[in-house]
Amino acid sequence: MVDSQRKGAAGEREFIKEVERLIPGLTLFRNTYQQRVESHHSDVLGVPGFAVEVKRYGKATTDWYQSAWWTQACDAAERVNAIPLLGYRYNHRPWRAVVPWDFRDTHHPVVCDLAVVCERINETLTLLTERYNDANE
Numbered sequence: 001m002v003d004s005q006r007k008g009a010a011g012e013r014e015f016i017k018e019v020e021r022l023i024p025g026l027t028l029f030r031n032t033y034q035q036r037v038e039s040h041h042s043d044v045l046g047v048p049g050f051a052v053e054v055k056r057y058g059k060a061t062t063d064w065y066q067s068a069w070w071t072q073a074c075d076a077a078e079r080v081n082a083i084p085l086l087g088y089r090y091n092h093r094p095w096r097a098v099v100p101w102d103f104r105d106t107h108h109p110v111v112c113d114l115a116v117v118c119e120r121i122n123e124t125l126t127l128l129t130e131r132y133n134d135a136n137e
Contacts, residue, residue, distance in 0.1 A: 011056025012043050015087045018095055019047070022118035023125075028052075042076050047121065050085045051077035060090040065098055065111065073098070074106045087114060 009030065016028040028046035044052040053073035055065070065088050077084035084106055086098040095114035100106045 007056060008043075008054075011089070012054045014056065014089075015052075015054045015095065016044060018114060019044075019087075019118055022115055023122045026122075026125075041079065042082075044087075047085065048125065049083055050121070051080055051082040052085045052087060055086070055088040057088070058091050060093070065096070070098055070109055077106070085117065 012030045016030065019028055020026055026046060028044050031042050031045050042051040043054045051073065053069065053076055055069050065086060069086055069088060070084070073084040073086040076082075083100065083103045084098075086109075087095055088098070089095045096111055097114045097117040098109045098111050099117055101108040101110045
């Protein structure tokens with residue numbers, strides 16, 4: 001395995017562990033199929049409705065993401081009709097997330113702490129589950 005692939009895989013595992021900590025009951029896993037066979041797919045599977053791209057980089061002079069990362073996340077999301085979610089982290093910095101301000105419009109991404117995005121996702125999943133259960137009682 002090439003060193004950059006190993007670093008990417010380690011970043012994906014780290015991201016998964018953090019999201020599973022922030023959203024109890026959610027089980028995520030790496031999309032190893034896309035890495036072996038075909039690119040342009042999500043790095044991480046298991047967040048309902050989202051296509052997740054993960055980037056883990058070393059040194060940076062800013063906490064900002066690279067625009068090519070967002071483009072990659074949006075392309076992967078479009079392929080599966082999902083909402084793009086870009087998770088990224090630089091050395092010695094917290095995980096950050098990029099999502100569309102309005103989940104239907106990828107042209108206006110916002111950057112925030114991963115915990116904020118996970119809280120929003122968790123609230124949405126809880127609401128959808130409650131509505132589903134109410135409809136099926």
